Amino acid sequence: MPEWIAACATDDIDTEDVIRFDHGTQTFAIYRSPEDRFYATAGMCTHEHTCLADGLVMGDIIECPKHNGRFNYKTGQGKGAPIIDNLKTYPVKVEGGTVFIEA
Amino acid sequence: MVIVGAGECGVRAALALREQGFTGPVDLIGAEPYLPYERPPLSKDIMAGEAEPEPRTIASADRLAAAGIVFHPQRTVSAIDRAGKQVALSGGGALAYDKLLLATGAVPRRLPMAPEPTGRIAYFRTFDDALRIRAQLVPGKTLAIVGGGFIGLELAASARHRGAGIVVIEALPRLLSRGVPEPIARRIEARHRAAGVEFVLGTGLAAIEETAAGVRLRLADGREIAADFVVIGIGAVPETSLAAGAGLSLDNGIAVDRLLTTSDPDIFAAGDCCSFPHPLYDGRRLRLESWRSAQEQGALAAANMLGAAEAVSAVPWFWSDQYELTLQIAGLPDEGASIVERESEGSLVLFHLKPDGRLVGAAGIGPGNAVARDIRVAEMLIARRAHPDIGALAKPDFKLRSLLAA
């Protein structure tokens, strides 16, 4: 059963940026969009298992730091080569300055 | 549409033709016996890892079939009939084309003095080469690598991981002299030395002889080095035989224009096999050997085969992994003599600028993805022909991406 997990404080992430969040054996990437909304996806690129939080967020897009695979982090949609598989996304809520993800 | 060469570039072009809405026949012809595969892992995970080596497929048979791409593995295009607009396949048969893409890649540069690459001598380009080399990487054996370029050094790192002894022989006084700034090459050398790799720098080879027990390498200064196996990694030369046979213009590879068109308007070339004029560098003719550039050029060639008339503009980009270190290069460091250093926690980024302050290249080395963001921002600044603030570049705690807003 998925549950709500406290991932970080809202202040931990700059606007238009991303951080890594590890929980149990899983790694997630938590994003703060230019419109100041929060999103979460699986933490590793679907191409070669690289940590996406080391990449650059531009608008709705996270770019893998290794081979520049691109995903829309709001939908998980891959944006062309070398990406074949989309990224899993997770529901997010913000309560009292804390970002929770449902995973 | 016919594409010759089923490497990174040819496959990307084939898929891009479909993504851009082309519905006619697409034929992809590849000389190798495998589904199209990625080369970069050959010298990295596949070489170093414990897993049974398998090619890392770019596109599965299902994906190619779903896209309606007819893949002809293990077939070589032997000639182009430009007047009749068809290509001849080895073993018989011909395919007609409206537009033809040559994505024939590159092959290892041969060392004239070396014996044939059988037995104890190998070159390194293909999955089959990787299998042969990997089988030699056992503790107690010594591998000699001729050439201190990327492929040799990645192989050295992977081979140390498997416990083989390594000696790298480079004729020039330093490693990676093509395209990598010296301070970064020095860091890479130090990391290899710490891992136990031996280097013989600045000394040419006089001879390579296979003996009953192994291989003997004689250096120009008379010294001898004994090894069990030798891998020659002295660069790659563009595969141009098909183009040359068809009378297409050559210039350090198949010569193409800004649209990746050869001297025949119905024939395009892209990837490691071609040289093209780059608009960011006053039209300097470049031939890149880069995984990402091969894809970008493949996609661009596909668009232009369909009439888009788009010029190349992508900033050259390259990466290499050795041990825990990743090197990334954007643009052309050798175009910018003035250098700004940005150093932080084990990583180093060098920004190369023109005398007028325009950023034209950046190279970085660091553990994991440490330099990735900085190099990516640099790449975007290079594309914009930006003149970034030098003080900001040098300050490690300054967020470079804010320069993009300027």
Ligand SMILES: Cc1cc2nc3c(=O)[nH]c(=O)nc-3n(C[C@H](O)[C@H](O)[C@H](O)COP(=O)(O)OP(=O)(O)OC[C@H]3O[C@@H](n4cnc5c(N)ncnc54)[C@H](O)[C@@H]3O)c2cc1C
């Ligand atoms: C071991 C290794 C590690 C690498 N690591 C990196 C890295 O870390 N980073 C990076 O940026 N780049 C790396 N590269 C470079 C990168 O792999 C190349 O730039 C890329 O493969 C070029 O793609 P291509 O499609 O142009 O050529 P290729 O991959 O060479 O593909 C060309 C294909 O065409 C086929 N062919 C040629 N002639 C014919 C013909 N007449 N008929 C039919 N088929 C033909 C060839 O057999 C070949 O399969 C590495 C390369 C190697 C070998």
